[in-house]
Amino acid sequence: MSAKPAITRAERAFTRAEPDARRQSLVEACARVLARDGVGGSSVRAIALDAGVSPGLVGHYFSGVDALVAETYAHIEAQVSAAINAALDAAGTDPRARLDAFVTASFRAPVASGELLATWIAFWSLVRSRSDIALQHDHQYAAFRARLEGLLSECGVAKAGLRRAAIAITALIDGLWLELCLSPQAFSAGEAEMIARAALDSLISTDRRSD
Amino acid sequence: MSAKPAITRAERAFTRAEPDARRQSLVEACARVLARDGVGGSSVRAIALDAGVSPGLVGHYFSGVDALVAETYAHIEAQVSAAINAALDAAGTDPRARLDAFVTASFRAPVASGELLATWIAFWSLVRSRSDIALQHDHQYAAFRARLEGLLSECGVAKAGLRRAAIAITALIDGLWLELCLSPQAFSAGEAEMIARAALDSLISTDRRSD
DNA sequence: TTGCTTGTTGGACGATCGTACAACAAGTGC
DNA sequence: GCACTTGTTGTACGATCGTCCAACAAGCAA
Numbered sequence: 259m260s261a262k263p264a265i266t267r268a269e270r271a272f273t274r275a276e277p278d279a280r281r282q283s284l285v286e287a288c289a290r291v292l293a294r295d296g297v298g299g300s301s302v303r304a305i306a307l308d309a310g311v312s313p314g315l316v317g318h319y320f321s322g323v324d325a326l327v328a329e330t331y332a333h334i335e336a337q338v339s340a341a342i343n344a345a346l347d348a349a350g351t352d353p354r355a356r357l358d359a360f361v362t363a364s365f366r367a368p369v370a371s372g373e374l375l376a377t378w379i380a381f382w383s384l385v386r387s388r389s390d391i392a393l394q395h396d397h398q399y400a401a402f403r404a405r406l407e408g409l410l411s412e413c414g415v416a417k418a419g420l421r422r423a424a425i426a427i428t429a430l431i432d433g434l435w436l437e438l439c440l441s442p443q444a445f446s447a448g449e450a451e452m453i454a455r456a457a458l459d460s461l462i463s464t465d466r467r468s469d
Numbered sequence: 470m471s472a473k474p475a476i477t478r479a480e481r482a483f484t485r486a487e488p489d490a491r492r493q494s495l496v497e498a499c500a501r502v503l504a505r506d507g508v509g510g511s512s513v514r515a516i517a518l519d520a521g522v523s524p525g526l527v528g529h530y531f532s533g534v535d536a537l538v539a540e541t542y543a544h545i546e547a548q549v550s551a552a553i554n555a556a557l558d559a560a561g562t563d564p565r566a567r568l569d570a571f572v573t574a575s576f577r578a579p580v581a582s583g584e585l586l587a588t589w590i591a592f593w594s595l596v597r598s599r600s601d602i603a604l605q606h607d608h609q610y611a612a613f614r615a616r617l618e619g620l621l622s623e624c625g626v627a628k629a630g631l632r633r634a635a636i637a638i639t640a641l642i643d644g645l646w647l648e649l650c651l652s653p654q655a656f657s658a659g660e661a662e663m664i665a666r667a668a669l670d671s672l673i674s675t676d677r678r679s680d
Numbered sequence: 681t682t683g684c685t686t687g688t689t690g691g692a693c694g695a696t697c698g699t700a701c702a703a704c705a706a707g708t709g710c
Numbered sequence: 711g712c713a714c715t716t717g718t719t720g721t722a723c724g725a726t727c728g729t730c731c732a733a734c735a736a737g738c739a740a
Contacts, residue, residue: 272704274717298594379590429661430637441610444611457637460672485687512727514727514728524729
C-alpha cells in the first residue's frame with residue numbers, strides 16, 4: 259500500500275534494549291515531559307520523542323498514557339523515598355534527629371521541586387476516574403504514613419495517638435510542600451522546616467506529658 | 470460554500486443572554502465538566518455542550534480553556550469563601566468558636582468534595598506554565614492566609630508569630646483537605662477536625678505562654 | 681419600517697491526538 | 711546458513727482538538 263518503500267533503511271537508529279531498561283527510559287522521559295510541558299503537553303508522541311524512540315513503542319510497553327503516568331509516579335515516589343532514607347541514614351541513630359532529617363529532606367531538592375509537582379498533579383488528576391490508580395495512591399499514602407509512624411514511635415509518641423499524629427504530620431508536610439512547589443516565594447524552605455519542627459515539638463511533648 | 474443551507478432555521482435554540490449571565494453559565498458548565506471528566510476531558514466542545522451552547526461561543530467570551538479554568542477556579546474559591554463565611558457567622562462572636570467553625574467547614578461539604586478537587590487540580594496544573602495564573606494563585610493563597618491570620622489574632626496569637634502560625638494552619642488544613650478528597654476512606658472528616666483543633670490548641674496555648 | 685450592532689450558530693480548517701498494523705532488524709536455536 | 715521470535719519502526723487511520731469565520735437572529739435607534 260505504501261507508495262514509498264524507497265530509501266534504503268541503512269542509517270536507521272534501531273537499537274534493541276533490555277525490556278526493563280526500555281521501560282525505565284520511557285518512564286524517565288515521561289517524567290521529563292511532565293516537568294517541562296505539564297499535564298496537557300504529555301502525549302504519546304512527545305514522550306516517545308523525548309525518549310528517542312518511535313511513537314509506536316510506547317503502546318508496546320504500556321496500555322496507555324495513564325498507565326505510564328502511574329508507573330512514573332511510582333518511580334518518582336521511590337526516588338523521593340530513597341532520598342529521604344539517605345537523609346535518615348546520614349542523621350545517625352538519635353530518633354529526634356532522624357525525624358528532623360525527615361522534615362529537612364522533605365523541603366529541599368530533590369524532593370521539593372516544581373518539576374516533581376507536575377508528575378504528582380498528573381497522577382492526582384487520574385485518581386478520581388480510575389479505581390486502580392486510586393488504589394495505588396492509597397497504598398503509597400499508607401506507606402508514607404507508616405514510615406512516619408515508625409519515626410514518631412521511636413520519639414516516644416504513645417501508640418494510642420500514633421495514627422493521628424502521623425496523619426497530622428503527613429498533612430502538614432504535604433501542605434507545606436505543595437505550597438512551596440506552587441509558589442516558592444510565599445515562604446522559604448527554612449520557614450517550612452521550622453514550622454514542621456515546632457509541630458513535632460508540641461506533638462511529642464504533649465504526648466509524653468500524657469504518658 | 471456550504472452544501473446544505475437547506476432546513477429552515479425555525480426551531481433553532483437561539484437565546485440571547487446577559488453577557489455576565491452567559492459568562493457565569495459557562496463557568497458553571499466548566500466546573501461540572503471538570504468534576505465529571507477531570508482535566509483531560511475538559512474541552513471547549515464538552516463545556517459548550519454542557520452549557521447548552523455552541524462551541525464557538527466559548528471563544529467569544531474567553532481567550533481559551535486556560536482562561537476559563539482560571540475564572541472557574543476564582544468562582545469556586547469565592548463559593549468556598551462564602552461557605553466558610555456563613556459558618557463563621559453562624560458560630561457567633563467567640564474567637565475560638567469561630568476558628569473551630571472555620572476548621573469544621575473546611576472538611577465538610579461543599580468545601581471538601583472530590584468534585585471541587587478536580588477544579589483545583591486543573592488550576593494547579595496551569596500554575597507552573599502560565600505566569601498570570603501563578604499570580605492569581607499567589608493572590609488567592611495570600612487572601613486565604615490573611616483571613617486565618619485575623620482569626621488567629623483574635624484568639625490571642627501574638628503578632629510576631631502570626632505569620633508562621635497562619636502558614637502552619639493553612640498547610641495543615643490544605644493537606645488534610647487534599648487527602649480527604651483524594652481518598653475519603655483513609656481517615657474521616659471528624660478525625661481531620663480533631664487533628665486541626667488539637668493543632669490550634671497547642672498553637673494558641675504555647676503562644677499565650679510566651680506572651 | 682429600515683439599518684446597525686452584537687450575541688450566537690454551526691461548520692470548515694489544519695493540527696494533533698491515541699491506536700493499529702505491516703514491514704523491518706536483531707537475536708536465538710538449530 | 712536458515713527459520714523463528716520479538717523488539718522496533720514508520721505510517722496510516724479515524725477521532726477529536728482549538729480556532730476561525732460567514733451567516734443568522736434579536737434588540738435598538740432613527
